[in-house]
Amino acid sequence: MNNAWLSFVRPNPSARLRLFCFPYAGNGATIFRAWPRSLPDFVEVCPVQFPGRENRLQEPPFTRLTMLAQAAAHGLAPHLDKPFAFFGHSMGALVAFEVARCLRRTERPRPVRLFVSGAVSPSLRLSSPRFYDLPEAELLDELRRLEGTPPEVLAHPELMRLALPIIRADFEVCQTYEYPVEPPLDCPITAFGGLEDAETPREHVAAWQRETNSACETLMLPGGHFFIHTAAERLLRIIAQELRESVRPG
Numbered sequence: 001m002n003n004a005w006l007s008f009v010r011p012n013p014s015a016r017l018r019l020f021c022f023p024y025a026g027n028g029a030t031i032f033r034a035w036p037r038s039l040p041d042f043v044e045v046c047p048v049q050f051p052g053r054e055n056r057l058q059e060p061p062f063t064r065l066t067m068l069a070q071a072a073a074h075g076l077a078p079h080l081d082k083p084f085a086f087f088g089h090s091m092g093a094l095v096a097f098e099v100a101r102c103l104r105r106t107e108r109p110r111p112v113r114l115f116v117s118g119a120v121s122p123s124l125r126l127s128s129p130r131f132y133d134l135p136e137a138e139l140l141d142e143l144r145r146l147e148g149t150p151p152e153v154l155a156h157p158e159l160m161r162l163a164l165p166i167i168r169a170d171f172e173v174c175q176t177y178e179y180p181v182e183p184p185l186d187c188p189i190t191a192f193g194g195l196e197d198a199e200t201p202r203e204h205v206a207a208w209q210r211e212t213n214s215a216c217e218t219l220m221l222p223g224g225h226f227f228i229h230t231a232a233e234r235l236l237r238i239i240a241q242e243l244r245e246s247v248r249p250g
Helices: 065-079 091-105 136-146 157-175 202-211 232-247
Strands: 017-022 043-047 084-089 113-117 189-194 216-221
Touching: 017 065, 017 091, 017 232, 065 091, 065 157, 084 091, 084 232, 091 113, 091 157, 113 232, 136 157, 189 202, 189 232, 202 216, 216 232
Parallel strands: 017 043, 017 084, 084 113, 113 189, 189 216
Antiparallel strands: none
């Protein structure tokens, strides 16, 4: 796939379904590089690469979710020629959700299933604490609290000099997001949360039900906010099973 939005895709021409994977704030498509080895052969894993990171480091990152979602929907459009699903974690869940709504507004193909992970239902995001514009020392303290950045990276001034502009932009994407009221989606939603993630309690994860006219399943996995890594085996086993249901005839 010759497309800047799709990195580290392991082509699978015989696949019956594509799984587009949207990363969380401050990270890129590489967090999904191992997923093809853990998912069935009928799935082609398509990690989505946002501008401003990894092989798109020279491009300016987006700072508004609506603009990012619109650009991603346009960039992915040529690859929606077979059934597909979306997976997104944290910021990626919001982006995946808004991309699905953008595809509906522009009358393009729509996902057969939406997997949202580590994210409060968007209808509950009435206000969000803003720290994307904090002074550097305070922002680093916030990153330590969130535990999403490895300590060795936080302690490396040169790496942080490269990473902080992307992290600030991604936090701005999330913290300036205003939920636009639209009709629910038609595809099923599976919403994952971490049992030890105080910022995404089960009832806030379950509220994703409001965003679909179809079934919505809430599944809480062991771990904190980054259970996407610590409970990866169980997470991928569930995704595989639900994707089988999505491609099963009838």
